[in-house]
Amino acid sequence: MPERVFNFYAGPATLPYDVIKEAAKGAVNFRNSGMSVMEISHRSPLFDEMFKQAQKDMLEVMNLSQDDYAVLFLGGGASTQFYTVPFNFLKEGMTADYVITGGWAKKALKEAKYFGNANIAASSEDRNFCYVPKTFQLTPGAAYVHTTSNNTLVGTQMKNFPETGDVPLVCDMSSDFLSRKLDFDRFSLIYAGAQKNIGPSGVTAVVIRRSWVESAREDVPTMPAYKTHVDKDSLFNTPPSFPVYVVGLVLKWIIEQGGLEAVEAANDKKAALLYDYMDDNSDFYSGTADKDSRSLMNVTFRLPSEDLEKKFVAESAAKNLIGLKGHRSVGGCRASIYNAMPYEGVEALVDFMKEFKRNN
Ligand SMILES: *Cc1c(COP(=O)(O)O)cnc(C)c1O
Numbered sequence: 001m002p003e004r005v006f007n008f009y010a011g012p013a014t015l016p017y018d019v020i021k022e023a024a025k026g027a028v029n030f031r032n033s034g035m036s037v038m039e040i041s042h043r044s045p046l047f048d049e050m051f052k053q054a055q056k057d058m059l060e061v062m063n064l065s066q067d068d069y070a071v072l073f074l075g076g077g078a079s080t081q082f083y084t085v086p087f088n089f090l091k092e093g094m095t096a097d098y099v100i101t102g103g104w105a106k107k108a109l110k111e112a113k114y115f116g117n118a119n120i121a122a123s124s125e126d127r128n129f130c131y132v133p134k135t136f137q138l139t140p141g142a143a144y145v146h147t148t149s150n151n152t153l154v155g156t157q158m159k160n161f162p163e164t165g166d167v168p169l170v171c172d173m174s175s176d177f178l179s180r181k182l183d184f185d186r187f188s189l190i191y192a193g194a195q196k197n198i199g200p201s202g203v204t205a206v207v208i209r210r211s212w213v214e215s216a217r218e219d220v221p222t223m224p225a226y227k228t229h230v231d232k233d234s235l236f237n238t239p240p241s242f243p244v245y246v247v248g249l250v251l252k253w254i255i256e257q258g259g260l261e262a263v264e265a266a267n268d269k270k271a272a273l274l275y276d277y278m279d280d281n282s283d284f285y286s287g288t289a290d291k292d293s294r295s296l297m298n299v300t301f302r303l304p305s306e307d308l309e310k311k312f313v314a315e316s317a318a319k320n321l322i323g324l325k326g327h328r329s330v331g332g333c334r335a336s337i338y339n340a341m342p343y344e345g346v347e348a349l350v351d352f353m354k355e356f357k358r359n360n
Pocket of ligand 1: 011076080
């Protein structure tokens with residue numbers, strides 16, 4: 001095995017190699033303390049400084065202010081946010097709007113129904129989620145509108161978010177968080193499991209508008225209440241300390257790249273290389289998402305037969321291109337090309353695709 005392969009897994013997923021190497025150092029001896037970052041108290045000044053810097057860097061990258069937004073690093077995965085959002089904000093007699101663009105959005109909707117009325121404001125299930133709806137049936141005075149910015153399983157991405165006026169906009173950004181520049185101040189709550197684009201599994205980033213937290217329901221137990229965590233700057237209880245440390249390193253890496261503008265330009269370039277090749281060879285590699293809804297993060301495609309798809313996955317793996325099998329719910333192939341996937345990785349993939357097509 002080589003020192004490093006090109007890893008196309010959807011999540012947990014590839015991270016910048018420099019971050020991995022730095023994290024390995026911190027895992028042994030954190031900032032010359034003689035202790036691993038895993039061994040230090042979350043109440044120690046050493047930890048506190050690292051933690052607060054990660055929160056600060058997050059807001060800097062997103063161009064948000066600490067006065068308006070709080071950054072929380074929580075456990076339980078993005079899936080825990082599916083019920084935490086309605087638990088806090090779907091008040092008695094109110095309706096929450098959900099935009100259903102894939103399997104994860106459906107899971108979020110299911111949880112909302114435990115707490116109150118949930119309305120489907122738009123859905124692309126009629127065509128197996130291969131596109132992102134552009135019009136929305138919004139409920140006037142809704143509790144919030146819930147969206148999913150990138151649909152990991154089917155490979156679509158929302159380019160235009162609903163105009164919600166005064167209604168708070170919520171977004172599950174798990175699989176494209178910090179991959180592109182957005183007007184983040186349009187959102188009242190953004191959440192993302194770290195393991196797709198910004199770190200290892202075990203921590204979920206929540207960026208929440210402080211003023212909205214003040215209007216949350218009060219009959220929520222301590223841990224699921226956002227207010228608990230906002231009031232304590234996300235240190236109410238022991239945070240997932242090692243994952244947060246790695247997220248902090250990824251944030252530094254993003255800043256070093258030149259921020260989200262630079263990261264987005266690199267992502268555009270990678271996705272264009274792959275999609276352009278696919279479009280020129282659509283007799284063999286057919287993209288499954290509508291062109292105007294294509295994801296820059298998860299590129300989904302089919303080959304002429306399932307046997308060829310199996311062969312493609314096996315032979316690519318033998319060439320150190322790992323994790324190209326599509327999600328079991330949709331089949332086919334999927335190349336996840338998150339922030340940390342180098343351009344060379346996509347080049348190597350396209351070279352392999354050319355060769356595979358020639359031989360088959
Ligand atoms: C992976 C994923 C989730 C689930 O994340 P967990 O951290 O495993 O709970 C939710 N939403 C989207 C869009 C995802 O890609």
